[in-house]
Amino acid sequence: MNNKFLLGGIIGGVTCFIIGYLIYGLAIGSMLSEGTMAGVSKPMEQYNWALLIIGNLASGFLLSYILTKSGTLGFGGGAMMGAVVGLLMALSFDCIMYATSNMYTDLKTVIIDVIGYMVLMAVGAGAVGAYLGTGKKA
Amino acid sequence: MNNKFLVAGLLGAIVSNLLGYLIYGALLAGMMTEATMPGVQKPMAEFNWVFLILSNLASGYFFAYIFSKWANITTFNGGLSAGATLGFFMAIIYDFVYYATTNMMSMKGYLLDIVTTIIISAIVGGVVGWWLGRGK
Numbered sequence: 012m013n014n015k016f017l018l019g020g021i022i023g024g025v026t027c028f029i030i031g032y033l034i035y036g037l038a039i040g041s042m043l044s045e046g047t048m049a050g051v052s053k054p055m056e057q058y059n060w061a062l063l064i065i066g067n068l069a070s071g072f073l074l075s076y077i078l079t080k081s082g083t084l085g086f087g088g089g090a091m092m093g094a095v096v097g098l099l100m101a102l103s104f105d106c107i108m109y110a111t112s113n114m115y116t117d118l119k120t121v122i123i124d125v126i127g128y129m130v131l132m133a134v135g136a137g138a139v140g141a142y143l144g145t146g147k148k149a
Numbered sequence: 150m151n152n153k154f155l156v157a158g159l160l161g162a163i164v165s166n167l168l169g170y171l172i173y174g175a176l177l178a179g180m181m182t183e184a185t186m187p188g189v190q191k192p193m194a195e196f197n198w199v200f201l202i203l204s205n206l207a208s209g210y211f212f213a214y215i216f217s218k219w220a221n222i223t224t225f226n227g228g229l230s231a232g233a234t235l236g237f238f239m240a241i242i243y244d245f246v247y248y249a250t251t252n253m254m255s256m257k258g259y260l261l262d263i264v265t266t267i268i269i270s271a272i273v274g275g276v277v278g279w280w281l282g283r284g285k
Contacts, residue, residue, distance in 0.1 A: 048189065051251050059249040066245035073238035080231075081219030092219065099211035104243055106204035110197040112189050114253065 016079045019139045023071025024064075026138040027131060031067060034127045043127075046120025048113050074136045078143055089140020090133045097132025101125040153281060154217050161209025161277045162202075168269045169205070177261060184258025211235075212270075212277045223282030225275045232274015233267050240266035 035043065036055070044052055074093060077083075083092055105121045108114050115121050173181060174193070182190060212232060216222040222231050244259040244266075254262075 051186065051189065051253050053250055053252060061249075062245040063249035066242050066249060069238050069241035069245065073235065073242065076234060076238065077215060077219060081215075083219065095214060096211070099207045099214065100239060102207035103204050103211060106200040106207065110200035110204060111191055113191060114189055 019075035020072035022142045023074045023135045023139040024068035027070040027135040028067040030131050030134045074139045084144030086137040086141040090137035093136020094133035097129040101128035157277045157280045158210035158213035161273045162205040164276045165208045165273045166205040184255045222278045225279040228278020229271050229275035233271035236267045236270025
Protein backbone atom coordinates (compact mmCIF):
# COMPACT_ATOMS: atom_id res chain seq x y z
CA MET A 12 0.00 0.00 0.00
CA ASN A 13 1.50 3.34 -1.00
CA ASN A 14 0.48 6.91 -1.70
CA LYS A 15 -0.32 6.16 -5.33
CA PHE A 16 -2.75 3.39 -4.28
CA LEU A 17 -4.38 5.68 -1.71
CA LEU A 18 -4.75 8.68 -4.02
CA GLY A 19 -5.89 6.37 -6.84
CA GLY A 20 -8.61 5.03 -4.54
CA ILE A 21 -9.81 8.51 -3.63
CA ILE A 22 -9.85 9.61 -7.30
CA GLY A 23 -11.78 6.44 -8.16
CA GLY A 24 -14.21 7.02 -5.31
CA VAL A 25 -14.92 10.62 -6.31
CA THR A 26 -15.34 9.61 -9.96
CA CYS A 27 -17.72 6.75 -9.03
CA PHE A 28 -19.75 9.12 -6.85
CA ILE A 29 -20.14 11.71 -9.65
CA ILE A 30 -20.79 9.15 -12.40
CA GLY A 31 -23.12 7.25 -10.06
CA TYR A 32 -25.17 10.41 -9.52
CA LEU A 33 -25.31 11.06 -13.28
CA ILE A 34 -26.30 7.47 -14.11
CA TYR A 35 -28.44 6.41 -11.15
CA GLY A 36 -29.67 9.81 -10.01
CA LEU A 37 -30.47 11.26 -13.42
CA ALA A 38 -30.20 8.95 -16.45
CA ILE A 39 -31.80 5.68 -15.28
CA GLY A 40 -33.10 6.53 -11.80
CA SER A 41 -36.77 6.64 -12.76
CA MET A 42 -36.54 3.42 -14.80
CA LEU A 43 -34.96 1.62 -11.84
CA SER A 44 -37.60 2.98 -9.44
CA GLU A 45 -40.36 1.68 -11.69
CA GLY A 46 -38.84 -1.81 -11.65
CA THR A 47 -38.16 -1.93 -7.90
CA MET A 48 -40.56 -3.23 -5.23
CA ALA A 49 -42.65 -0.44 -3.66
CA GLY A 50 -41.19 0.92 -0.43
CA VAL A 51 -37.66 -0.38 -1.01
CA SER A 52 -36.03 2.76 -2.46
CA LYS A 53 -35.60 5.75 -0.16
CA PRO A 54 -36.33 9.27 -1.45
CA MET A 55 -33.07 11.19 -1.95
CA GLU A 56 -33.69 13.45 1.08
CA GLN A 57 -33.57 10.35 3.31
CA TYR A 58 -30.26 9.06 1.94
CA ASN A 59 -27.49 8.32 4.43
CA TRP A 60 -24.81 10.36 2.67
CA ALA A 61 -21.94 9.28 4.92
CA LEU A 62 -22.43 5.61 4.06
CA LEU A 63 -23.04 6.45 0.40
CA ILE A 64 -19.67 8.22 0.32
CA ILE A 65 -17.94 5.29 2.07
CA GLY A 66 -19.55 2.89 -0.43
CA ASN A 67 -18.20 4.94 -3.33
CA LEU A 68 -14.76 5.20 -1.76
CA ALA A 69 -14.79 1.40 -1.44
CA SER A 70 -15.45 1.24 -5.20
CA GLY A 71 -12.45 3.50 -5.80
CA PHE A 72 -10.18 1.45 -3.53
CA LEU A 73 -11.35 -1.84 -5.07
CA LEU A 74 -10.41 -0.51 -8.51
CA SER A 75 -7.15 0.96 -7.26
CA TYR A 76 -6.30 -2.38 -5.57
CA ILE A 77 -6.89 -4.39 -8.76
CA LEU A 78 -5.12 -1.92 -11.05
CA THR A 79 -2.14 -1.55 -8.72
CA LYS A 80 -1.84 -5.32 -8.27
CA SER A 81 -1.98 -5.90 -12.02
CA GLY A 82 0.19 -2.93 -12.99
CA THR A 83 -2.53 -1.59 -15.32
CA LEU A 84 -1.81 1.97 -16.42
CA GLY A 85 -3.71 4.47 -18.56
CA PHE A 86 -7.37 5.30 -19.09
CA GLY A 87 -8.02 2.68 -21.78
CA GLY A 88 -6.54 -0.27 -19.90
CA GLY A 89 -8.24 0.79 -16.69
CA ALA A 90 -11.61 1.29 -18.40
CA MET A 91 -11.43 -2.15 -20.02
CA MET A 92 -10.66 -3.77 -16.69
CA GLY A 93 -13.34 -1.77 -14.90
CA ALA A 94 -15.96 -2.78 -17.48
CA VAL A 95 -15.23 -6.50 -16.94
CA VAL A 96 -15.11 -6.14 -13.14
CA GLY A 97 -18.31 -4.07 -13.12
CA LEU A 98 -20.12 -6.49 -15.43
CA LEU A 99 -19.23 -9.56 -13.33
CA MET A 100 -19.97 -7.82 -10.00
CA ALA A 101 -23.34 -6.52 -11.18
CA LEU A 102 -24.30 -9.87 -12.71
CA SER A 103 -23.34 -11.64 -9.49
CA PHE A 104 -25.31 -9.27 -7.26
CA ASP A 105 -28.31 -8.49 -9.45
CA CYS A 106 -28.91 -12.08 -10.55
CA ILE A 107 -28.94 -13.32 -6.97
CA MET A 108 -31.33 -10.54 -5.95
CA TYR A 109 -33.57 -11.34 -8.93
CA ALA A 110 -33.42 -15.06 -8.08
CA THR A 111 -34.06 -14.89 -4.34
CA SER A 112 -35.98 -11.68 -3.67
CA ASN A 113 -38.83 -9.52 -4.95
CA MET A 114 -36.66 -6.39 -5.02
CA TYR A 115 -36.52 -6.25 -8.83
CA THR A 116 -39.96 -6.66 -10.32
CA ASP A 117 -38.79 -7.43 -13.87
CA LEU A 118 -35.75 -8.60 -15.80
CA LYS A 119 -35.51 -5.34 -17.75
CA THR A 120 -34.55 -3.53 -14.54
CA VAL A 121 -31.80 -6.06 -13.85
CA ILE A 122 -30.36 -5.57 -17.34
CA ILE A 123 -30.49 -1.76 -17.05
CA ASP A 124 -28.74 -1.90 -13.68
CA VAL A 125 -26.02 -4.26 -14.95
CA ILE A 126 -25.27 -1.96 -17.91
CA GLY A 127 -25.34 1.14 -15.69
CA TYR A 128 -22.93 -0.41 -13.19
CA MET A 129 -20.59 -1.64 -15.94
CA VAL A 130 -20.35 1.90 -17.35
CA LEU A 131 -19.85 3.35 -13.85
CA MET A 132 -16.98 0.99 -13.05
CA ALA A 133 -15.41 1.43 -16.49
CA VAL A 134 -15.23 5.21 -16.10
CA GLY A 135 -14.11 4.92 -12.46
CA ALA A 136 -11.34 2.47 -13.36
CA GLY A 137 -10.38 4.60 -16.36
CA ALA A 138 -9.84 7.57 -14.02
CA VAL A 139 -7.78 5.45 -11.60
CA GLY A 140 -5.73 4.00 -14.46
CA ALA A 141 -5.11 7.47 -15.91
CA TYR A 142 -3.87 8.66 -12.53
CA LEU A 143 -1.69 5.58 -11.92
CA GLY A 144 -0.17 6.08 -15.36
CA THR A 145 0.81 9.70 -14.86
CA GLY A 146 4.57 10.09 -15.22
CA LYS A 147 4.98 6.51 -16.53
CA LYS A 148 5.06 5.00 -19.99
CA ALA A 149 1.96 2.77 -20.50
CA MET B 150 -8.84 -17.74 -22.01
CA ASN B 151 -7.95 -21.43 -21.61
CA ASN B 152 -9.26 -24.60 -20.00
CA LYS B 153 -7.59 -23.78 -16.70
CA PHE B 154 -9.40 -20.44 -16.53
CA LEU B 155 -12.72 -22.01 -17.52
CA VAL B 156 -12.47 -24.74 -14.87
CA ALA B 157 -11.26 -22.24 -12.24
CA GLY B 158 -14.35 -20.08 -12.75
CA LEU B 159 -16.61 -23.13 -12.63
CA LEU B 160 -14.96 -24.38 -9.43
CA GLY B 161 -15.33 -20.93 -7.89
CA ALA B 162 -19.02 -20.91 -8.83
CA ILE B 163 -19.63 -24.34 -7.26
CA VAL B 164 -17.85 -23.38 -4.02
CA SER B 165 -19.71 -20.06 -3.94
CA ASN B 166 -23.04 -21.85 -4.42
CA LEU B 167 -22.34 -24.44 -1.70
CA LEU B 168 -21.08 -21.90 0.83
CA GLY B 169 -23.92 -19.52 0.00
CA TYR B 170 -26.45 -22.27 0.62
CA LEU B 171 -24.80 -23.37 3.88
CA ILE B 172 -24.38 -19.87 5.28
CA TYR B 173 -27.31 -17.87 3.87
CA GLY B 174 -29.68 -20.78 3.35
CA ALA B 175 -29.10 -22.56 6.67
CA LEU B 176 -26.83 -20.93 9.24
CA LEU B 177 -27.97 -17.29 8.99
CA ALA B 178 -31.37 -17.78 7.36
CA GLY B 179 -33.41 -16.79 10.41
CA MET B 180 -31.30 -13.75 11.27
CA MET B 181 -31.27 -12.47 7.67
CA THR B 182 -35.04 -12.84 7.40
CA GLU B 183 -35.54 -10.91 10.64
CA ALA B 184 -33.25 -8.13 9.37
CA THR B 185 -34.95 -7.81 5.96
CA MET B 186 -37.99 -5.74 5.03
CA PRO B 187 -41.15 -7.92 4.96
CA GLY B 188 -42.05 -9.15 1.49
CA VAL B 189 -38.58 -8.69 0.00
CA GLN B 190 -37.28 -12.24 0.43
CA LYS B 191 -38.77 -15.04 -1.64
CA PRO B 192 -39.39 -18.43 -0.04
CA MET B 193 -36.92 -21.03 -1.39
CA ALA B 194 -39.69 -22.74 -3.37
CA GLU B 195 -39.98 -19.55 -5.47
CA PHE B 196 -36.26 -19.09 -6.16
CA ASN B 197 -35.28 -18.64 -9.79
CA TRP B 198 -32.51 -21.23 -9.95
CA VAL B 199 -31.27 -20.25 -13.40
CA PHE B 200 -30.43 -16.76 -12.17
CA LEU B 201 -29.02 -18.11 -8.91
CA ILE B 202 -26.60 -20.29 -10.89
CA LEU B 203 -25.80 -17.38 -13.24
CA SER B 204 -24.97 -15.24 -10.21
CA ASN B 205 -22.60 -17.87 -8.83
CA LEU B 206 -20.94 -18.29 -12.22
CA ALA B 207 -20.38 -14.52 -12.42
CA SER B 208 -18.84 -14.65 -8.96
CA GLY B 209 -16.53 -17.58 -9.84
CA TYR B 210 -15.38 -15.97 -13.08
CA PHE B 211 -14.88 -12.62 -11.33
CA PHE B 212 -12.13 -14.19 -9.22
CA ALA B 213 -10.78 -16.40 -12.00
CA TYR B 214 -10.52 -13.43 -14.37
CA ILE B 215 -8.76 -11.13 -11.94
CA PHE B 216 -6.41 -13.83 -10.62
CA SER B 217 -5.39 -15.22 -14.02
CA LYS B 218 -5.45 -12.15 -16.23
CA TRP B 219 -4.29 -9.38 -13.96
CA ALA B 220 -2.90 -10.49 -10.65
CA ASN B 221 -1.16 -13.81 -11.46
CA ILE B 222 -2.38 -15.45 -8.25
CA THR B 223 -1.64 -19.16 -8.28
CA THR B 224 -1.72 -20.38 -4.67
CA PHE B 225 -4.44 -21.15 -2.13
CA ASN B 226 -3.06 -18.64 0.36
CA GLY B 227 -2.61 -15.93 -2.26
CA GLY B 228 -6.19 -16.49 -3.43
CA LEU B 229 -7.49 -16.56 0.13
CA SER B 230 -5.91 -13.19 0.92
CA ALA B 231 -6.90 -11.52 -2.38
CA GLY B 232 -10.39 -13.05 -2.16
CA ALA B 233 -10.91 -11.65 1.35
CA THR B 234 -9.72 -8.21 0.22
CA LEU B 235 -11.94 -8.17 -2.88
CA GLY B 236 -14.87 -9.51 -0.85
CA PHE B 237 -14.40 -6.81 1.77
CA PHE B 238 -14.53 -4.03 -0.81
CA MET B 239 -17.46 -5.58 -2.69
CA ALA B 240 -19.48 -6.04 0.49
CA ILE B 241 -18.84 -2.46 1.62
CA ILE B 242 -19.82 -1.15 -1.82
CA TYR B 243 -23.13 -2.99 -2.05
CA ASP B 244 -24.15 -3.07 1.58
CA PHE B 245 -23.35 0.55 2.43
CA VAL B 246 -24.88 1.92 -0.77
CA TYR B 247 -28.01 -0.20 -0.23
CA TYR B 248 -28.25 0.84 3.43
CA ALA B 249 -27.81 4.47 2.38
CA THR B 250 -30.42 4.45 -0.39
CA THR B 251 -33.00 1.75 0.48
CA ASN B 252 -35.12 0.41 3.34
CA MET B 253 -34.32 -3.19 2.46
CA MET B 254 -32.39 -4.34 5.53
CA SER B 255 -31.28 -3.24 9.01
CA MET B 256 -27.63 -2.41 9.74
CA LYS B 257 -27.31 -5.69 11.67
CA GLY B 258 -28.28 -7.55 8.50
CA TYR B 259 -25.74 -5.65 6.42
CA LEU B 260 -22.95 -6.24 8.96
CA LEU B 261 -23.72 -9.96 8.91
CA ASP B 262 -23.64 -9.84 5.13
CA ILE B 263 -20.27 -8.06 5.08
CA VAL B 264 -18.65 -10.69 7.34
CA THR B 265 -20.23 -13.52 5.34
CA THR B 266 -19.18 -12.08 1.99
CA ILE B 267 -15.58 -11.77 3.17
CA ILE B 268 -15.55 -15.42 4.34
CA ILE B 269 -17.15 -16.78 1.16
CA SER B 270 -14.94 -14.64 -1.11
CA ALA B 271 -11.81 -15.72 0.75
CA ILE B 272 -12.61 -19.43 0.38
CA VAL B 273 -13.72 -19.08 -3.25
CA GLY B 274 -10.55 -17.07 -3.95
CA GLY B 275 -8.43 -19.72 -2.24
CA VAL B 276 -9.92 -22.53 -4.34
CA VAL B 277 -9.60 -20.54 -7.58
CA GLY B 278 -5.98 -19.60 -6.76
CA TRP B 279 -5.13 -23.23 -5.88
CA TRP B 280 -6.61 -24.50 -9.13
CA LEU B 281 -4.82 -21.89 -11.26
CA GLY B 282 -1.49 -22.93 -9.70
CA ARG B 283 -1.92 -26.70 -10.09
CA GLY B 284 0.91 -28.31 -12.04
CA LYS B 285 3.16 -25.24 -11.89
